[in-house]
Amino acid sequence: MTSDHPLVVGSHSLTSRLIVGTGRYETMDQMRDSIDQSGATCVTVAVRRERLYSQTGENILDFLDLDRYTLLPNTAGCYTAKDAVRAARLGREILRALHNPGQDWVKLEVLGDSMTLLPDPVETLEACRELVADGFSVLCYTSDDPVIAKRLKDLGATSVMPAGSPIGSGQGLLNQNNLRIILEYLKRDDPNYPIIVDAGVGTASDVSVAFELGADGVLLNTAIAHARDPVMMASAMKHAAIAGREAYLAGRIPKRLYGTASSPTEGVISSRPYGGAIKKNQ
Amino acid sequence: MIQVTVNGKPVSLEAPMTIEQLLVTAQVPPNYLAVEINADVVPRELHAEKLVNDGDEVEVVTLVGGG
Numbered sequence: 299m300t301s302d303h304p305l306v307v308g309s310h311s312l313t314s315r316l317i318v319g320t321g322r323y324e325t326m327d328q329m330r331d332s333i334d335q336s337g338a339t340c341v342t343v344a345v346r347r348e349r350l351y352s353q354t355g356e357n358i359l360d361f362l363d364l365d366r367y368t369l370l371p372n373t374a375g376c377y378t379a380k381d382a383v384r385a386a387r388l389g390r391e392i393l394r395a396l397h398n399p400g401q402d403w404v405k406l407e408v409l410g411d412s413m414t415l416l417p418d419p420v421e422t423l424e425a426c427r428e429l430v431a432d433g434f435s436v437l438c439y440t441s442d443d444p445v446i447a448k449r450l451k452d453l454g455a456t457s458v459m460p461a462g463s464p465i466g467s468g469q470g471l472l473n474q475n476n477l478r479i480i481l482e483y484l485k486r487d488d489p490n491y492p493i494i495v496d497a498g499v500g501t502a503s504d505v506s507v508a509f510e511l512g513a514d515g516v517l518l519n520t521a522i523a524h525a526r527d528p529v530m531m532a533s534a535m536k537h538a539a540i541a542g543r544e545a546y547l548a549g550r551i552p553k554r555l556y557g558t559a560s561s562p563t564e565g566v567i568s569s570r571p572y573g574g575a576i577k578k579n580q
Numbered sequence: 581m582i583q584v585t586v587n588g589k590p591v592s593l594e595a596p597m598t599i600e601q602l603l604v605t606a607q608v609p610p611n612y613l614a615v616e617i618n619a620d621v622v623p624r625e626l627h628a629e630k631l632v633n634d635g636d637e638v639e640v641v642t643l644v645g646g647g
Binding site: 320323329342343347348349357358359369372374384387388389394396466497517518519 | 619641646
């Protein structure tokens with residue numbers, strides 16, 4: 299049987315190919331239990347002003363086992379390259395104090411519009427360039443446009459993370475052809491280059507499809523956090539990731555127009571009233 | 581008195597103070613925080629000596645849930 303290897307992204311080697319977000323849970327306990335069930339070893343976090351956020355004094359860091367999880371700070375909520383670079387540097391500073399291995403990387407996200415939450419490709423390219431120059435390992439959220447994806451890789455992004463559909467929309471992978479082109483385009487001379495589908499996952503089958511297409515990882519948040527039962531959905535996502543990845547490694551059969559019998563065609567006790575009228579081409 | 585801005589809000593201080601002194605009022609442990617003065621990160625090794633001066637814009641951030 300083909301065996302899998304860890305997902306390698308820069309200096310990080312992840313045993314689970316699922317990366318999960320920590321946002322939008324009803325309670326910190328629900329978040330902790332859901333992440334536990336997802337099997338993820340890497341979780342994303344956001345950088346926000348202290349005190350203006352939590353009224354309760356609770357901090358997410360008291361609910362995450364930092365010996366178990368590698369944190370991936372994001373630049374979510376930034377609309378300019380300048381702000382994204384600032385958020386990345388602040389995140390790195392916090393992780394440095396925590397001695398968490400995530401201090402050398404960032405999930406870069408620069409949005410262009412608050413309604414669609416679609417990425418701004420111009421600001422994303424600029425921020426990617428600056429962060430790479432500053433020594434960051436940049437995991438870059440982008441649209442499913444293959445040309446921008448290629449440009450980000452050429453700028454030195456450690457991983458390109460195309461969206462399946464808008465953030466939190468749950469619409470799944472809207473343009474699988476674009477994702478296939480991105481995978482072909484970026485891996486052609488560099489088969490181990492990691493492509494992580496980020497955003498848009500609605501349910502478990504979306505995760506499986508991403509892996510079946512050949513994605514190296516999937517990053518998701520809302521599909522678990524806003525499920526009716528987040529802990530059970532986290533478990534579903536874990537199994538979907540394994541199923542999709544194993545299906546990809548195993549190699550699916552080609553699609554055929556006509557049926558091919560699974561049982562022997564000789565020795566059948568039957569007659570064929572209309573037998574063999576059409577000659578198969580395939 | 582000096583006027584500074586902390587996380588977007590105007591704050592009056594008796595006199596310039598260090599970042600470490602300013603963070604005494606924060607609700608979470610100092611190792612959960614990062615600080616910027618005028619858009620530049622101040623490494624925590626310097627929090628005990630770096631002064632917040634009149635007109636400075638200070639940002640104090642922590643980590644929260646996100647995707």
